[in-house]
Amino acid sequence: MKYHRKPIIVEAEQFFPEVSPWPAGVYGLADNRFYFFDGVGAMWESKTRCEIRVGDWVVTNPSGARYVVSMYDFSDWYERIPEARNG
Numbered sequence: 001m002k003y004h005r006k007p008i009i010v011e012a013e014q015f016f017p018e019v020s021p022w023p024a025g026v027y028g029l030a031d032n033r034f035y036f037f038d039g040v041g042a043m044w045e046s047k048t049r050c051e052i053r054v055g056d057w058v059v060t061n062p063s064g065a066r067y068v069v070s071m072y073d074f075s076d077w078y079e080r081i082p083e084a085r086n087g
Helices: 071-077
Strands: 011-014 026-028 035-039 048-051 057-060 066-069
Touching: 057 071, 066 071
Parallel strands: none
Antiparallel strands: 011 057, 026 035, 035 048, 057 066
């Protein structure tokens, strides 16, 4: 059998250390050379911690789970939805 990813709408913020505020859950060590993300409810039932690299995305799905997606995978998996125009 073949499957495709269900289309869902997610919120996403791209991480760049020089742009503040950083996405919620992102923090740096004292020298700010390494960055980490504390996710909630991602693929595990409890909090998760992973490294986040410059340019990676923090994705929030409709259930509220937040996780990191590399900038390379993000462009393959997601496309931007045009914002509705008033008028």
